[in-house]
Amino acid sequence: MTESAELKPCPFCGHAEIDPCEWMDDKGNQGPGCPECGALADSVTEWNRRAPAKRGEWVSVTDRMPDAGRTVLAFYLNSLGKPRRIRAVYIDEKTREAGPEEFQDGGAVYDETRDTYYWPAGWYERIDNWDDYSHVAVIEGEVTYWMEIPAGPVVDAAISKDEAK
Numbered sequence: 001m002t003e004s005a006e007l008k009p010c011p012f013c014g015h016a017e018i019d020p021c022e023w024m025d026d027k028g029n030q031g032p033g034c035p036e037c038g039a040l041a042d043s044v045t046e047w048n049r050r051a052p053a054k055r056g057e058w059v060s061v062t063d064r065m066p067d068a069g070r071t072v073l074a075f076y077l078n079s080l081g082k083p084r085r086i087r088a089v090y091i092d093e094k095t096r097e098a099g100p101e102e103f104q105d106g107g108a109v110y111d112e113t114r115d116t117y118y119w120p121a122g123w124y125e126r127i128d129n130w131d132d133y134s135h136v137a138v139i140e141g142e143v144t145y146w147m148e149i150p151a152g153p154v155v156d157a158a159i160s161k162d163e164a165k
Contacts (some may be wrong), residue, residue, distance in 0.1 A: 009049045010034035013148075020044060032064055040069055058145040068092050068144055071126050076141035086125045087149065088138065093121040 006121035007018040015036035022033025023040055032047045033040040058075065059066075066072045066089075098108040098117040108117040124135035124142045134144035 007032055007044060008037055008049065010037060013037040013039070018047070037067050039070075052062060055061065056150060057119055058147050064092055068095060071149065072146045074123060074125075074138070074143045075145040075147075076123075076138065076143045078140045084141065086138070088123050088125050088143065088146070089135065090143075090146075091119050091121055094118045 007020060009016045010018060013034060013036050015034050017034055019030050020032045021030045022035065024030040027043075031040060031042050032044055034048060062112070069089055069091070071087055071089050075083065075085050078084050094109065094111055096119040098119050108116050109120050118163055120137070123138040125138055127134055127136055
């Protein structure tokens with residue numbers, strides 16, 4: 001692909017060396033992507049058209065949604081009108097299959113033509129410290145803004161866990 005020289009830096013992490021053939025599907029379609037953060041686009045034109053979200057800058061969900069399945073910071077007002085900032089992911093309709101252990105109490109979306117259950121479309125808070133759940137649906141408010149998660153601090157590997165406390 002000769003368009004590689006025309007690729008703009010990654011709009012998410014700023015990485016400059018974008019691979020014009022980062023992904024390929026089973027039909028031979030391919031497109032650009034960032035090897036640093038994993039952002040993908042369907043074409044070079046789409047890649048270059050995306051407005052970059054600057055780190056630390058909130059993006060309105062009416063302007064643009066994050067890439068599917070990408071964990072971001074999300075902002076909403078809860079049912080008491082209090083601001084909430086959470087790590088979250090947006091799932092589009094019928095894009096993430098629900099496993100047999102998920103949505104046992106109902107709530108999964110069934111597609112009869114595919115005989116498959118899917119996660120309901122919406123925002124899900126990412127939970128890393130619960131044994132039973134990795135995502136919880138955001139139901140107490142409507143996410144209105146999101147931003148890229150800032151890079152973490154550089155930590156000296158020589159610092160022990162006890163010293164970090």
